[in-house]
Amino acid sequence: RYDSVSGGSSGINAEYGGAWNDPPMLKKKTVTNPPVQTQKITTPVVGPVKTIDLDPNSGYGNQPGFQQPYNPNAYSAPPPEPEPAPAPVEKPPVPDHYMPMLNSLETATNSCKSATQNPTHRRKLEEVTLKLEALKDRLRYDSVSGAVVDNLNNIANAINVNDYNQALHIHSYVAQTANFSEVGSFLPGIKVLLQIGAQMHTVHHY
Secondary structure (H helix, E strand, O other): OHHHHHHHHHHHHHHHOOOOOOOOOOOOOOOOOOOOOOOOOOOOOOOOOOOOOOOOOOOHHHOOOOOOOOOOOOOOOOOOOOOOOOOOOOOOOOOHHHHHHHHHHHHHHHHHHHHOOOHHHHHHHHHHHHHHHHHHHHHHOOOOOHHHHHHHHHHHHHHHOOOHHHHHHHHHHHHHHOOHHHHOOOHHHHHHHHHHHHHHOOOOOO
16 A cells, blocks of 8 residues: 555656655646737728817917907907097178277277286286187177177277276176176176276277
8 A cells, every 4th residue: 555655646746746745836827918909990081181270360269169268359349430520610700890899899908918017917808808709709690689789889989088987887787787698708808808997097099
């Protein structure tokens, strides 16, 4: 029996090359990964390949699927065109029958300007000139009543003879009786002229 076991053991040991009582060696199994199959593209590409143009002036924002960057000035309305300057309105001339009265008032104003050295008088006489322009504008359109025009002629006549007291008396009458909306733009200036003329005793004849 021993021989048979030894013979059996010898047979096993002869097969595995070890001692009789060594356990049999396990064989390693080699694991191989299956090859990756690649699919060849046999269908040709038909048509042009689309590309995105990044030039900001080429209209790339119209490309499908492309979002244009936000630009706050891209959608703003263009600035409005400046309006042309209005043409100056040409004023009609002052009717001739008002000119003698206007000439008397303007001549007296200029005479006072030339004679005075008082800066306050000069400044007030400049304001008188502006008031006389307002009187001209109303006379151009005959927007002064006949009664006021008659009294203005009387004031001018009093200035021509250097009677400023009489001119001031007539002026007070007009201020009390006339409608202020009619005479308010020029009558205060005439009063200043008469007061300065009375102080300076300016005499002007025509």
